[in-house]
Amino acid sequence: MQKKSQVTVFIIIGIIVILIAGAFLLIRERGSSAGANANQGVSIDTSSLNGFITSCAKQTAQDAVVYTGLRGGVAFPAEFLTFTGIEIPYYFFEGTESVPSDDTIKETLKYYMDNSLKSCTNGFESFKQQGYSIEEGDINSSVTIAEEEVLFDIKYPVTLIKDSARETKSDFSASAKVMMPKMISAAREYITSQKENPNAFRTGSLMDIASKQSLTFEAIDRGNGSVIISLIDENTQINKNPFIFSFAVKYNWTSTE
Numbered sequence: 001m002q003k004k005s006q007v008t009v010f011i012i013i014g015i016i017v018i019l020i021a022g023a024f025l026l027i028r029e030r031g032s033s034a035g036a037n038a039n040q041g042v043s044i045d046t047s048s049l050n051g052f053i054t055s056c057a058k059q060t061a062q063d064a065v066v067y068t069g070l071r072g073g074v075a076f077p078a079e080f081l082t083f084t085g086i087e088i089p090y091y092f093f094e095g096t097e098s099v100p101s102d103d104t105i106k107e108t109l110k111y112y113m114d115n116s117l118k119s120c121t122n123g124f125e126s127f128k129q130q131g132y133s134i135e136e137g138d139i140n141s142s143v144t145i146a147e148e149e150v151l152f153d154i155k156y157p158v159t160l161i162k163d164s165a166r167e168t169k170s171d172f173s174a175s176a177k178v179m180m181p182k183m184i185s186a187a188r189e190y191i192t193s194q195k196e197n198p199n200a201f202r203t204g205s206l207m208d209i210a211s212k213q214s215l216t217f218e219a220i221d222r223g224n225g226s227v228i229i230s231l232i233d234e235n236t237q238i239n240k241n242p243f244i245f246s247f248a249v250k251y252n253w254t255s256t257e
Contacts (some may be wrong), residue, residue, distance in 0.1 A: 004131045044167035049127070053156065056120035057113075057174035061152050062238050064112035072247035073105035073184065075112075081226050081248040087227055091191050091247040095198045101192050103186065106143040113141040113152055120171050127160060135159040138171075149175045178236050183245035186213045186231050199251050201227055225251040234236075 007087050070086050071077070077089035079098060091099050117139050124134045137157035144151040152174045159168040166234045193205035201219070209229065220228040227249050237242040 011171065030251065040225050042166055044132075044162060045164050046160075046167050046169060048130055049158065049160055049167075050128075052124075052174075053121060053158065053169070053172050054174065056117060057152065057154055057172050058176075060113055060120055061150065061174040061176040062118045062214075063116065064109050064152075065150050065180065065243070066238055066241075067112045068105065068108045069178075069180070069243055069245045071108065072187070073100045073108055075108040079250075081222060081228060081250075083220070083222065084229055086246075088248045091187065092194050092198075092249050093250045094225075094252055097191055097195065099188055101143065102184070106110070106145060109145075109150060109152070110141050111142045113143075113154065114139045117154070117156065120159075124158070131162060133161040135161065145180055147181055148179055149177050150180055151175045176238065178238060178243050179233060180245075182213050183215075183231050183233065183243070186210065186215060187229075187245060187247055190229070194249060201249070201251070222248075 068075075070088075072089045072091065073082075074089040079090040079093050080087040081090065082088070085249065089098070089100070092095070119134075124132075124136075126172060126236070127134060133159070139154065139156045140246055141152050141154045144153075154172040154174065155170060156172055157170040159166055189209050190202065190206055193202050194207070196202075206217055206219070209215075213231075214233075214235065216232045216234060218230045218232065220230075222228060228246060229249065230244050230246040233243045233245075
């Protein structure tokens with residue numbers, strides 16, 4: 001009877017040990033499952049990120065063409081006339097032509113996009129307020145000047161981070177509806193006319209060129225033989241203003257046709 005009692009006790013102890021071990025494994029498994037589910041519950045709203053950057057890129061693209069037009073396509077001109085705080089390049093300086101190339105104009109558009117887009121995204125404060133951490137890379141854009149719009153392809157790596165989840169977006173695009181080629185063409189055509197009579201403001205030529213391109217123009221005499229010529233496209237509105245493309249001419253003396 002004593003031996004039977006001892007066996008029974010060992011059996012009961014064994015059962016208790018098995019139950020405790022099973023309970024421990026069950027608790028650990030549920031904990032792991034809960035942790036996994038918690039991580040799976042973290043989501044990165046990439047559509048919101050993409051929409052936010054695209055919106056900023058569109059506004060910056062519009063600002064870029066305004067900036068470029070007011071400066072005659074040159075961000076840092078060698079010879080310029082300052083008017084209302086804007087450096088307007090001389091396309092013709094006392095007989096010497098200095099009209100920018102298409103590549104120079106593209107570089108000016110690119111310069112504005114690369115250096116101004118982050119002013120709009122503003123450190124992604126709205127995303128930080130939602131609990132995200134942000135990693136930003138450098139901006140590098142390329143520009144295409146088409147007949148009726150200016151296109152920007154933008155490399156801008158941005159990573160959203162939340163807990164163990166992270167998502168990166170890098171490629172964006174934007175455009176601004178503006179007929180920049182016809183403005184550039186009109187400006188170059190006027191300078192060609194100017195070379196025929198270097199010291200006369202070619203009023204008739206300017207009127208003909210503007211009319212042919214469906215443009216208006218404004219000429220401002222700044223004294224000392226300097227004149228600012230602004231070509232204006234009333235049919236293209238950017239930020240509720242007509243698109244303007246300006247350049248300057250410097251004469252040895254001033255006269256009219």
